[in-house]
Structures are given as C-alpha cells and as structure tokens.
Amino acid sequence: MQTDGPAPDRTPASRRSGGFSRRSFLKGASIAAVGGPAGAAATAGGAILTDAPRDTGTIPAGQLREIALRVNGVERRVAVETRTTLLDALRDGLDLTGTKKVCDRGACGACTVLVDGQPTNSCLMLAHDAVGREITTIEGLASDAALHPVQQAFVEHDALQCGFCTPGFVMSAVACLGKHGKPSPATLRHELAGNICRCGTYGRIFAAVQDAAGRAGR
Amino acid sequence: MNPFELRNPDSVAAASGAAGPARVFKAAGIDLLDRLKERIDDPDALVNLLPLGAELGGIGRSDDGTIRLGALVTLQQIADSDALAAPGLRALREACGEAATPQVRSRATLGGNLLQRNRCWYFRSAAFQCAHDGKGDRCLAWHGENRYHAIFGVVDCLRVHPSNAAPPLMVLGAEVEVQRGEARRRQPIAALFPDSPAAATAEHTLGADDVLIAVHLPAAAARGGSAYRESREKQSFDWATTAAAVHLGVEGGRITSASICLGAVAPNPWPVDDAQSLVGEAPSRELFEQLARRVFRRATPTEQNRYKVEVGQAILVDALLAAAGL
The missing domain is CATH 3.30.43 (Uridine Diphospho-n-acetylenolpyruvylglucosamine Reductase; domain 2)
Structure with a gap:
C-alpha cells in the first residue's frame, strides 16, 4: 500500500455532508435497536495497516488492511479483510449501496458490477482481487445531467416494479451493449441470463435494452 | 466466511x-x-x-497447430477465442459459452471449472454429513433426493462431475500440464479423474501441492466436426442434467474417427467406448439413435433420475447430428 495518497476516507458521504438520508436513518435505527455497531468493518479488532505491500505477500487472517480500488474512475481507499468481498467493500466500506446484496452466491445478479468492462458478480470476488482493476458500479453510469441511455430507457419503459434487481440488470445490459452493439433478442436474453427479476418484468427490461441499443451513439 | x-x-x-x-x-x-x-x-x-496470470493465462496456438490454454483463461475467453474457431473445437467453445452466466463466465477459469467440487445438495449443505465430505459414513442420495444424480459409473457415491469443459476436452484428446515444486509433467486429461470415483475419493487426482497450469490440445483436435449439447431444467443459467460432447471425423461420406464423452451423468466425465462402432459407417440419425440406445441401455438410474436415460439419448443424438453437420 502506498502511503502518499489521499487520507483514507471511511466516513459515508451522507454523514460527511451532515445530510440526512434514508440509509443513515436506517443505519442509526438498527444500531439503536440492537445496541451494537453495524457493518463489516466492526468485525475486525486490529489496527488498520497502511504500509502493507499492495497485493503481494501474505495477508494475515482477520486483519483490516487498506487497499486502493479504482471505482467509477476515482481511486478510493477502503479497509478490508482478506475475506471481504468486492460487494461488501463497495456497500459497507465505500457507501456505494446502489449495488445490491441479495443471494450473495452468484445466483441472482443483483450485485453485478463491471470489472475491466466485464460483468461480474461482486459477491463472488474478493476485494483484494479487485485491486488494480477498473470497477464500474451503477453510480458511475450517469453523467452530471443525464442518465445513461440504458437507465433512461428503463425509466421510459417502466422496466421495474420493486426495483431491487434493477441496478444489476442495468449493469449487465450496459456490458451487453458494449460487447454486441445492437444484440439480437436471443443474444440479449443470453447476456442477461445471469440476472433474476422476481417481479417478472423481463418483457419490459428486454424492450428497454433493445430501445437503448437503437438510440444514436450506442 | x-x-x-x-x-x-x-x-x-x-x-x-x-x-x-x-x-x-x-x-x-x-x-x-x-x-x-x-x-x-x-x-x-x-x-x-x-497474481500468476503471466504464467497461467493466455490462449496460444503453435505453428504445428497445437493449442495451449492457460489454467487462468476464463470460460468467456474460450467461448470468444478466434484461436479456437475451427469446427473441430466447437464443442469446447459451446460448453464454455453455455456455462453458468455472463457474470460467472467472465471470471471463472478453465482450471477452476475442471477442479470445482460437485453440486450434490447433500455435499453442498453443512447440515448434512456424508461419506464424500468425510463427516458421514454413507451416500445420502441413495435413499434420498437423487434426481440430479449419476446413472453411470457409480461406485458408492451418486455425485455427478460438474465441469462443462471436461467432456469436450476429453473428446479433443487434451492433456493437462501440472507443476509440483519446480517439476512440470503432462498427462492425458482422463488421468485427472480417479479410476474409481468412490465417496472417499476427491473429484480429481491432483496432489495438494500440484498446480494445474495449462491444458494442451493436439493439432488433430481442430480437424473434423464437434459439438456439445446439454439438457437443463431451465433454458439458461442452470446446471446440466445430461450433457454430451462429440468429436467426429467424416471423409467421403464415412465416419473416420469418433469420440464421445457424456457429462452430468457419472461421478467422472463419462467417455463412451462404443463411439468406435461408428467408424466406417455413414452418418445418419438412425445410426446415432441406435448408438444412443445401446449406450444408455447400460445406465443404472436410481428412483428419481430415470428421466436421464431418455433425455440423455436425445442430447447425445443432437450432439452427434451437429458434429456430423446433419
């Protein structure tokens, strides 16, 4: 680990800004309810090492170690254990909670992110294995003013009901369009086969992605 | 964890x-x-x-036509590889391209696919102790839920081998390269699987300090035709209930070489010796259906997996027809 980078930032953005979000409220409520700390970071007792070699050598069990992850074009520092998944590092460490944790076994696709452009189950990837890779989450798709065309198409086609699978579906769709441009219906189904929607909105999802593929610039 | x-x-x-x-x-x-x-x-x-991608990655094709697949090559890289474009290698591309999901294929490696543990739900559950996980004394599937279990080659454990890549690599005559310490060795891929896949035996024969580093395909594998077909309960994102990989040489309207390996029906990838009976014959649906009946007549299904005998024949015939270009 390099020590000359920006100081580690382990404070969720919602708290730094002094703002009040649904998430910070829920977190506070759960702490109050169980009377103890929440979050994966609280499971490790040792000090955080910042001078550890990056991605080489042996990393002891149970030790929090700071790694640098390049997420949505920005290098972020996050303290993780060897067993911390990329999913948990994103959600609990970096407060990027758009990526959803559902099955945690690679069976549902809700945790899909892009790693070097490839769709990936972030629940089946160790955070340590993501060092040096380019990670894109649902938060990284929209520009300042505009949604990503796939996001916009989901809105216009009303391609969701409860919405919990939506970030994963959008990421798989972005990867599919990046690879195939204008996929055939069969190709689209093949490329979205790793995502499950329990509300059953598949028809609208396929229509939205086909629509996004057809728009200029995609 | x-x-x-x-x-x-x-x-x-x-x-x-x-x-x-x-x-x-x-x-x-x-x-x-x-x-x-x-x-x-x-x-x-x-x-x-x-971290060993430089040594264990990459798909390389030599001037003599042999192909080296690094153990860390992903299933998606195999499915998309131009170096594997020959019709003779199609079975391998199809098997890897149909495995699991895009999210899994983009990271799952060839080595991991070959060496993964089996999917028996008794083995996969910490709540059960069986002879295969070493904590129990018998196979629980025999008198339990066994609809996804083996119909060939059973010793005392009904697990099926889970690898998609193994059956096509078997019919392509692949060799695996293994390193222990500084010493490297090559062996036929069949030697990766135990002679007697008993409950107390692991799914593979590698020692604890053996690192699978590459899979090698002979130049002859690229010639001829090949295909991989599998049955599933869902159209996508599901484990195979039966699978068949086929490699055929056809010249002048006659079959000149034939190799078949079934998947998801036995504790090992299940090579079909009867494939040799096809050599010299003219490829046809009738010929392939006769062979499939002969092969599956020797199946030993249990209470809930008799369907595999029927479905497996259809899958094998489909794969043979596709490999023959019919």
Missing part, C-alpha cells in the same frame, strides 16, 4: 511450495467462495493463483 490468510505467491513454484494442510488454491474463487460462505470448507489459508 471465516477469516483466512491470503497468500499471494510470485511464481507457480512458490504457489506449489505454499500448499499444505488446511490451505487451498484459489483462482477466481467462484466455487471456492460459495463453499466458504456455506461453511463446507474452512481453510486456514488461500493460496491465490490470480
């Missing part, structure tokens, strides 16, 4: 040397993380092979 030490070796030899009791090799970790989360494996340390 329980805590574990993560070792990142800087060479294959160092990885082999880091092996030991309660330590396991990790490639992408697709199957391994699942086992750790289910608490059916609890190693003290993972020896991470991912």
Whole structure:
C-alpha cells in the first residue's frame, strides 16, 4: 500500500455532508435497536495497516488492511479483510449501496458490477482481487445531467416494479451493449441470463435494452 | 466466511511450495467462495493463483497447430477465442459459452471449472454429513433426493462431475500440464479423474501441492466436426442434467474417427467406448439413435433420475447430428 495518497476516507458521504438520508436513518435505527455497531468493518479488532505491500505477500487472517480500488474512475481507499468481498467493500466500506446484496452466491445478479468492462458478480470476488482493476458500479453510469441511455430507457419503459434487481440488470445490459452493439433478442436474453427479476418484468427490461441499443451513439 | 490468510505467491513454484494442510488454491474463487460462505470448507489459508496470470493465462496456438490454454483463461475467453474457431473445437467453445452466466463466465477459469467440487445438495449443505465430505459414513442420495444424480459409473457415491469443459476436452484428446515444486509433467486429461470415483475419493487426482497450469490440445483436435449439447431444467443459467460432447471425423461420406464423452451423468466425465462402432459407417440419425440406445441401455438410474436415460439419448443424438453437420 502506498502511503502518499489521499487520507483514507471511511466516513459515508451522507454523514460527511451532515445530510440526512434514508440509509443513515436506517443505519442509526438498527444500531439503536440492537445496541451494537453495524457493518463489516466492526468485525475486525486490529489496527488498520497502511504500509502493507499492495497485493503481494501474505495477508494475515482477520486483519483490516487498506487497499486502493479504482471505482467509477476515482481511486478510493477502503479497509478490508482478506475475506471481504468486492460487494461488501463497495456497500459497507465505500457507501456505494446502489449495488445490491441479495443471494450473495452468484445466483441472482443483483450485485453485478463491471470489472475491466466485464460483468461480474461482486459477491463472488474478493476485494483484494479487485485491486488494480477498473470497477464500474451503477453510480458511475450517469453523467452530471443525464442518465445513461440504458437507465433512461428503463425509466421510459417502466422496466421495474420493486426495483431491487434493477441496478444489476442495468449493469449487465450496459456490458451487453458494449460487447454486441445492437444484440439480437436471443443474444440479449443470453447476456442477461445471469440476472433474476422476481417481479417478472423481463418483457419490459428486454424492450428497454433493445430501445437503448437503437438510440444514436450506442 | 471465516477469516483466512491470503497468500499471494510470485511464481507457480512458490504457489506449489505454499500448499499444505488446511490451505487451498484459489483462482477466481467462484466455487471456492460459495463453499466458504456455506461453511463446507474452512481453510486456514488461500493460496491465490490470480497474481500468476503471466504464467497461467493466455490462449496460444503453435505453428504445428497445437493449442495451449492457460489454467487462468476464463470460460468467456474460450467461448470468444478466434484461436479456437475451427469446427473441430466447437464443442469446447459451446460448453464454455453455455456455462453458468455472463457474470460467472467472465471470471471463472478453465482450471477452476475442471477442479470445482460437485453440486450434490447433500455435499453442498453443512447440515448434512456424508461419506464424500468425510463427516458421514454413507451416500445420502441413495435413499434420498437423487434426481440430479449419476446413472453411470457409480461406485458408492451418486455425485455427478460438474465441469462443462471436461467432456469436450476429453473428446479433443487434451492433456493437462501440472507443476509440483519446480517439476512440470503432462498427462492425458482422463488421468485427472480417479479410476474409481468412490465417496472417499476427491473429484480429481491432483496432489495438494500440484498446480494445474495449462491444458494442451493436439493439432488433430481442430480437424473434423464437434459439438456439445446439454439438457437443463431451465433454458439458461442452470446446471446440466445430461450433457454430451462429440468429436467426429467424416471423409467421403464415412465416419473416420469418433469420440464421445457424456457429462452430468457419472461421478467422472463419462467417455463412451462404443463411439468406435461408428467408424466406417455413414452418418445418419438412425445410426446415432441406435448408438444412443445401446449406450444408455447400460445406465443404472436410481428412483428419481430415470428421466436421464431418455433425455440423455436425445442430447447425445443432437450432439452427434451437429458434429456430423446433419
């Protein structure tokens, strides 16, 4: 680990800004309810090492170690254990909670992110294995003013009901369009086969992605 | 997951040397993380092979036509590879391209696919103790839920081999390259699987300090035609209930070589010796259906998996027709 980078930032953005979000409220409520700390970071007792070699050598069990992850074009520092998944590092460490944790076994696709452009189950990837890779989450798709065309198409086609699978579906769709441009219906189904929607909105999802593929610039 | 030490070796030899009791090799970790989360494996340390991409990655084609697939090559890389474009290699591309999901294929490695643990639900559950996980004294599937279990080659454990890549590699005459310490060796892929796949036997024959580093395909594999077909309960994103990989040589309207390996029906990838009976014959649906009936007549299904006898024949005939271009 390099020590000359920006100081580690382990404070969720919602708290730094002094703002009040649904998430910070829920977190506070759960702490109050169980009377103890929440979050994966609280499971490790040792000090955080910042001078550890990056991605080489042996990393002891149970030790929090700071790694640098390049997420949505920005290098972020996050303290993780060897067993911390990329999913948990994103959600609990970096407060990027758009990526959803559902099955945690690679069976549902809700945790899909892009790693070097490839769709990936972030629940089946160790955070340590993501060092040096380019990670894109649902938060990284929209520009300042505009949604990503796939996001916009989901809105216009009303391609969701409860919405919990939506970030994963959008990421798989972005990867599919990046690879195939204008996929055939069969190709689209093949490329979205790793995502499950329990509300059953598949028809609208396929229509939205086909629509996004057809728009200029995609 | 329980805590574990993560070792990142800087060479294959160092990885082999880091092996030991309660330590396991990790490639992408697709199957391994699942086992750790289910608490059916609890190693003290993972020896991470991912940093060894320079040695263990890449698909290379030599001037003599032989092909080397690094053990860390992903299933998606195989499915998309131009170096594997020949019709004779189609079975391997199809098997890898149909495995699991895009999210899994983009990271799951060839080595991991070959060496993953089986999917028997008794083995996969920490709540059950069976002879295969070493905590029990018998196979629970015999008198339990066995609809996804083996119909060929059963010793005393009804598990089926889970690898999609293994059956096509068997029919392509692949060899695996293994390193222990500084020493490398090559062996036919069939030797990767135990002669007698008993409950007490692991799914593969590698030693604890053996690192699978590559799979080699002979030049002859690219010639002829090949195909892989599998049946599933869902159209996508599901484990095979039966599978068949076929490689055929056809010249002048006659079959000149034939190799068949079934998947998801036996504790090992299940080569079909009867394939040799096709040589000299003219390919036809009738010929293939006769062979399929002969092959599956020897099946020994249990209470809930008799359907595999019917479905497996249809899958085998489909694969033979596709490999023959019919």
